[in-house]
Amino acid sequence: MAIYLNNNVGVKLATAAAPTAPSVDISAFVTNAVINQIVDELEVTAMGDTAHKFVAGLQSGTFQLDVINDWAANQINDTLRGAFGLTLAVSVITVKGTAVSATNPTYQFSILVNNLTPIGQGGVSEIATSSLSFTVNSAITVSSSVAF
Secondary structure, three states: OOOOOOOOOEEEEOOOOOOOOOOEEOHHHEEEEEEEEEEEEEEOOOOOOOOOOEEEEEEEEEEEEEEEOOOOOOOHHHHHHHOOOOEEEEEEEOOOOOOOEOOEOEEEEEEEOOOOOOOOEOOOOOOOEEEEEEEEOOOOEEEOOOOO
């Protein structure tokens, strides 16, 4: 399948066989990628305070992907189907093909492969797509030195 998308985001997934090393580059099939970072708010208000006070607690997040389905060996659907119910490492870069830097960092985290769309959406003459949302199963780290 030859589809050109003018997207610059880079996304690599690990596999069930090597769940900690992102090696499957699915960038060409990603139409949208969103990392949502959330931190718990812990209240630390003391007697005599005039307003509530909070500190950051544990981090959590979600990773949302809109993809054009590809059922070929070692591509999106094959990789996710093989890892369903497992935790996979992910590496994401905002602008693929350019040097990793402070302004173009890589994001590393793990996702729980907790949902799958094995039969894509789309009509007979349309491109099959999937919108997936994964629970982030680790801290999200940002690096200006980890290569993509």
